[in-house]
Amino acid sequence: MTFATARLCDTYTDKAHLQIAEPIFKLFGASLAFSGQITTIKVFEDNALVRTALSAKVNHRVLVIDGGGSHRCALIDGELALLAFENGWQGLVVYGCIRDSAVINAIPIGIRALHSHPLKSPKKGLGNLDTVVTFAGVQFKKDYFLYADSDGIIVSETELS
Known part of the structure; x- marks a missing residue:
């Protein structure tokens, strides 16, 4: 599916409930555009559940990680990004x-994150999977549809074509 978030906004703003994320994310990964149904995870400075989620084989899904906006450690590294790609994840929003x-940036997956940070996170296994998470002015819910490209991120309750 080829899309542009700007065109989706033009087409669906009056016809569907669209949420548009505040432009706070940096682009990482070799894929500038990605889309899929959302899986959510909420953690804080702990990526053990992130690894568990990314270990699942999926089809056309995007993992949305609410890391509380922490700038004190990283939740995704090169190994996890490669695992995500190999298991069929279309992209990650961190x-x-x-x-x-x-x-x-050499892995063919799209990732949006606040920043890069050299410190890895602890692994305590704390957090919640498939819960509603809210950040960047958007409520991310399991099985909603996310579309991301170089213009931004939009979320819809239904699939957009």
């Missing part, structure tokens, strides 16, 4: 940081 950005 309300937090990543690391290994040079490695990640």
Whole structure:
């Protein structure tokens, strides 16, 4: 599916409930555009559940990670980005940081994150999967549809064509 978030906004703003994320994210990964149904995870400075989620084989899904906006450690590294790609994830949206950005930028997956940070996160296994998460002015819900490209991120309750 080829799309442009600007065109989707032009077409669907009056016809569907669209949420448009505030432009706070940096682009990482070799894929500038990605879309899919949302899986959510809420963690804070702990990426053990992120690894568990990314270990699942999926089809046309995007993992939205609410990391509380922390700038003190990274939730995604090159190894997890590669795992995500190999298991079929289309992209990741991280309300937090990543690391290994040079490695990640060579992997054919789209990632949006606040920043890069060299410190890895602890692994305590705390957090919640498939809960509603809210950041960047958007409520991300399981099975909603996310579309991201170089212009921004939009979320819709229904699939847009």
